[in-house]
Amino acid sequence: MKIPEKMQAVHLNNHGGQFVVRAVLVPRPKQGEVLVKMAAAPINPSDLQRIRSISAEQDLSTFIPGIEGSGMVVAAGKGMLPKLWLGKRVACSAVYPSSGTWAKYMVTSASYCFPIPKAISDEQGSMLLVNPMTAVAFFDIILSDKHKAIVNSAAAGALGTMIRILGNKYNIPVINVVRDERQANMLLADGAQYVLKLSDKAFTGQLHLLTHELKATLALDPISGSHTQQILEALPYGGTVIVYGNLSASDQGPSLRPLLLENKKLHGFYLGNWMKDKGLLKTVRNLIRVRQLLKNDLKITIQNRFPLDKVQLAIDTYLNNMTGGKVLLIPECNETVRYSSTTLSERV
Ligand SMILES: NC(=O)c1ccc[n+]([C@@H]2O[C@H](COP(=O)([O-])OP(=O)(O)OC[C@H]3O[C@@H](n4cnc5c(N)ncnc54)[C@H](OP(=O)(O)O)[C@@H]3O)[C@@H](O)[C@H]2O)c1
Known part of the structure; x- marks a missing residue:
């Protein structure tokens, strides 16, 4: 797959929390890392909490918000796990503060990715981890x-x-x-x-x-x-x-x-602490359990979807009615996708 030089990514314009979408270089994965072409990323309370708590010293030029999401692994750094995930659809989590899911591409640790089966959509998979x-x-x-x-x-x-x-x-x-x-x-x-x-x-x-x-x-x-x-x-x-x-x-x-x-x-x-305490084996076992539950039992309502450059509208929509369901940022979002509000279980 041809990876472009530049991508769109959400940034903060200032420490007060005004968003802008910038064209930045697509990052390249190093040892143990993968490059994910993002398909969907939710807005969660923890994302907003993280944005609110950014310190005045933090360099905003490298900060991309978004903790979790899903996408396709399109490039792999050195190591067994990155090579294993190459070409797979994954649920993924960002490595704070160097990467974020509210972007077209994200480099993250291969150990922060988990493959998602066909039965789970990109949208459902984007909310699998948290x-x-x-x-x-x-x-x-x-x-x-x-x-x-x-x-x-x-x-x-x-x-x-x-x-x-x-x-x-x-x-x-x-x-x-x-x-x-x-x-x-x-x-x-x-x-x-x-x-x-x-x-x-x-x-x-x-x-x-x-x-x-x-x-x-x-x-x-x-x-x-x-x-x-x-x-x-x-x-x-x-x-x-x-x-x-x-x-x-x-x-x-x-x-x-x-x-x-x-x-x-x-x-x-x-x-994060709970998973660390439980260890890798138990975490993987729980991830497998979660995948199973998402196929059969758990349903997450999505109230709307927005492209990256409508991030402020997406956040306002979510905060206006958190109970109405999750709002997703979809890099390849078009009008048809945007207004088809459904529950994930209906889309599987
Ligand atoms: N510690 C962890 O590891 C961890 C992991 C996952 C989630 N979380 C936390 O879990 C919480 C829920 O996340 P979520 O994704 O389920 O959020 P969500 O889907 O947006 O739901 C939030 C719910 O809380 C209600 N709510 C918001 N503020 C409230 C308040 N002050 N008093 C009473 N109800 C209030 C909302 O009602 P309205 O629509 O009326 O506002 C809504 O029903 C968040 O705080 C998140 O950070 C923590």
């Missing part, structure tokens, strides 16, 4: 720590939906916490059994009752701030809260009272 792997990691924890039921906050989002689906699959009752009536109705229509609304004045009392009734000893919390305090208080004696995101963008930590007096635990979770 959320589905996290959902699988959570169920590894839930099952090995023998939790009888769990609390799932921000349950109407992509990862919250996966947690709900896997709860059904593994027979673990899930108490779904959503923002409002609209999201609650959405989940109830989708067959969810336990749904609580943050907007409900009686929320805290309802959560307390339900966690005790179902013996829900684990809560998964991507909201953090005062919400962490609410769920820590509501869990039964000895319960654990895992904070894995900061959707509320709050700096506020919970009070230590439930930890000191009720033997409760507060943990953080970051997928």
Whole structure:
């Protein structure tokens, strides 16, 4: 395949976060690396978090956003793994801060790529690494720590939906916490059994009752701030809260009272660390599990697709309605692709 000299890539124009698309040289893979021709890349909360937290010292001329995506390996550096992936469709993750998926091409470590089978589309594959792997990691924890039921906050989002689906699959009752009536109705229509609304004045009392009734000893919390305090208080004696995101963008930590007096635990979770702790073999086994789940069980809704030069519109669309589904950046995007909003499972 002929690789062009230059490509389009999303950059930040300034540290305030204004995006521009620049024509830059297509990077060449070194030892252990591959060049991926990008097919699709989602906008995830972690991408926006990373963009927001860029330090004033960081050189913006080399920074391309985008953590995960999918594409075709079109060139390989030295090494067994790069050669193995050459010509394959892969789900891939960027090496921070030297590469990013919001571009036509990306060089990344071959060990950050995982082949995707025919049954999984490029779009579905582009979201394979972060959320589905996290959902699988959570169920590894839930099952090995023998939790009888769990609390799932921000349950109407992509990862919250996966947690709900896997709860059904593994027979673990899930108490779904959503923002409002609209999201609650959405989940109830989708067959969810336990749904609580943050907007409900009686929320805290309802959560307390339900966690005790179902013996829900684990809560998964991507909201953090005062919400962490609410769920820590509501869990039964000895319960654990895992904070894995900061959707509320709050700096506020919970009070230590439930930890000191009720033997409760507060943990953080970051997928990269979890995978490192589990080791390569277990990570590969989990990736195979994720691929299987994406073929059969998990569904990720896509609300829209945009070309790279519409990145700001893509982000605005996503932030305007995160529950509406993922927004993808597609380098070869045309109008037909862009407006065909579907769920991934329908496209397989
Ligand atoms: N630690 C890790 O390794 C790891 C891995 C994967 C994901 N995550 C985290 O998981 C979280 C969810 O990711 P996702 O891809 O599922 O996101 P998503 O699909 O965009 O869904 C986010 C959901 O959260 C809701 N939400 C946003 N802000 C909220 C707030 N302040 N209070 C209550 N609900 C709120 C949204 O509702 P609206 O539409 O009403 O805004 C939406 O339903 C993110 O924080 C992400 O960073 C962490």
